[in-house]
Amino acid sequence: MDDVIDPNDHETFHKSQHAIAQLNELQVCRRLAVLEQQRHKREEEWSYLKDLKKIVPHIDITKDSTDDQYRWEFSKNLMMSEWMMEEPDDLEDFLLVPCPKGTRSTLIHELPPDEPVGFLRRPKFLEKKPHYAKLYSKTGHKLLEVKTNIPPDTILDCFYVKKIKTIYILDCMKYDGRDLTNCDTAFRRYWIGSKFYECRLGVIDIRVPKNELKLDFLEGFEFKQPHRVHHCFQRMPYFHDFAELDGYLFYHKDCSYTPGESPLVLWLFPFMIDEVLTMFRVHKDYNTFKPDNYTNYIEFIEKFNVKKEEKNKKRFKNKKKNQEDEKDKNQVGSPNEISFEDNQPCGSKRILKKNDRFDEDLVK
Template sequence: MEDHTTDEEKFHSDNSIKSNFFQYYKNNSKTSNLTLQQRRETFLNAHKEKHSSAFDERRDLSELFEEYDCTSDETEGELMEVEKSPRRKKIRFRVSMSEWFTQIPDDLSDKWLVKFCPVGKRRLIISNMGKTKCFNKFGQKLFHFISSLPGGSRKYTKKGGLSVLDCIFNEKTNTFFILDMLVWNSVSFLDCEAELRHCWMRSRFLENPEEFTPYGKNSYTFKFLSEYPADIETIRSEMWLYETKNEVICDGLIFYHRESPYISGLNPLITWLKPFMLPEVLNIDVPQEYDKKRPSNYINLKSYLMNISEKRKRRSQMELMETEESPRN
């Protein structure tokens, strides 16, 4: 997925965003000795016991996505793509962020699904009260438009309520590719398993295609990203067939644990790989055009992630120095 942020921050976990289950999988004193597989199991068991996050405990779904005027301090250091306005709008809810695929799950073939993601930018789409609003992954409002989604225009306001979709926006094709469904027509799917969310969204897309077509001239198309069983042969086959089925180049693969709920922020039950990493991690050859996208200084995934960590540290240090030298302090 293309973005103005650095390549490594496009889709996977962002350390500035923490879910309500952060303590269950973050490498702290309680979990530092656990493997990634064990952390995932701990996370999933904790969710099943709690059965809902702090976000889900609210009765009114609209409160989860309520807008507020954010301050300059809240936007400092974040990607500023918001519409030009002295009062920037923001929501506290965040898209579910993945971890890097650093270990192959023992139950990859049986318990995981995979989606092939086109190049684009991560977006959260919220339709309600006759408007469809687009937010970036930090929760900042970018723009609004009218759509055919439930509640997305005045015409469909009476027919539908709040709907929230996790998407990838490809600017060249003016298309939102649907990754996940959080809410549909005021029915929450946040606490449902990923397999159910994807299955329900797919059936909705096939049975009611008119709800995903552009509404008027200044609107956008919505397309559903199909999910596949995450076994090696299926991944290999779909990777080689991708170009024949899609007009937008593949930016990466996102893996979902079938039982994963939708968590605002970091989620260890969602992982991410770039296509050029498939030969190394899963022993899957890729078309030459993807192999060429491997950075010239790339050695392996471990060193790649170490470089990312070092870059973040340097950036944080520079931001801290700039803050200390600011005339405001």
């Protein structure tokens, strides 16, 4: 059986609480350091008028890239979350975003190779709409194509729920050629939320036979309005289209969009809320989703991280093995050919075909 913290064991309990405090203190320090670094970067950018060519997104979609190139470029490019180890003191500076259970993905509408960039682009009324956008997994594999009103040169951070054929927009890295990665979370979500309704991004051309998808925007809640947050936690089910709630993202409102895990983006499952947040409680039915042998959220996080690390190691091992097998396969010659080294000083190789005359003197 797995080790379980006995509530009557006061020594073990206090050690666990001390470990929680240390982890939380470390997370707070990293969060403050990242915030200061991002603020300094914004000040440098606003100190002079930047040339448009210097605004380079994390993913270059202005070139005609192959799927293999995308797979490499998208790897570790999304901004991922860390566990919320303890309730932040500055909780009012965070934005709560309920997330569905689905595939974390990136929705991209490429700029055509012959399309001008920036102010040289053709007027809006001359552009043909709607457009085809491609959906990629977080590892860079193309999942599907969909015809939408999303403008060219746009990159969106999304969740794809295959069961109900819905793409939920979470964040925006680039919109219509404008790089938003250095903007804070509050502005990025305000921008894409406004464009979603203003430009009718959720409208999909249903005349296309393969278009059975729909787009939606994930609503956010500010902790400065606790009554709305309370209503969010008490909603069961949360999504009206039968999507399953996976958990809650806590976005710091001053956070820039940076690839990889960030201490400014935190995550909790619904059944953890009552333990971590002091002022809020989730609907009682969410607590029924606790795993078997669940004791507390700290122990659950530790076990979850161990399983995730083992899974990643196994995936890396299989990937390496497949690469080696592919390499060995490419090195093996054709069965109709015989390769040998002659006794020439250069040590060159000669090839004999199956139907060629075999000279024994050559292989002595």
